[in-house]
Amino acid sequence: MGNDEFLKIAVEEVRRYTKEHLEDPQDFDVYVVWVCKTxxxxxxxxxxxxxxxxxxxxxxxxxxxELYFDAYHKLENRCIKVED
Incomplete structure (x- = not known):
């Protein structure tokens, strides 16, 4: 499967899942953060x-x-300074 076809299916699944779990109907966009094909x-x-x-x-x-779908909830976002 090519990236375009895969991303179309992935975006549709995220949209479907999100709509099923929304309490109040809202407009939203789905965007791709990262993609890889190996x-x-x-x-x-x-x-x-x-x-x-x-x-x-x-x-x-x-x-x-088979397509595997995982949904995660971000619990925390920290900035950690790293010295050289």
């Missing part, structure tokens, strides 16, 4: 413009023709 497999990290702290991982297993 051999017959694809992986993408996605999020939405909603301020709910959710992000998503979609992985396509080309050998089994």
């Amino acid at each position: 051999l017959q497999n694809n992986k993408a990290l996605l999020s939405t413009t909603l301020l709910d702290g959710m992000y998503f991982e979609c992985t396509y297993n080309g050998d089994k023709k």
Whole structure:
């Protein structure tokens, strides 16, 4: 599966999942944070413009023709200074 086809399916799945879990209907966009294709497999990290702290991982297993969908909630974001 090519990246364009994979990303179309991944974005549709994130949109479907998000709409199913929204209490109040709202407009939102889905965007791709990162995408990679290795051999017959694809992986993408996605999020939405909603301020709910959710992000998503979609992985396509080309050998089994299966899409794995994971939904995560960001609990914390810290900045840690690293000295050289």
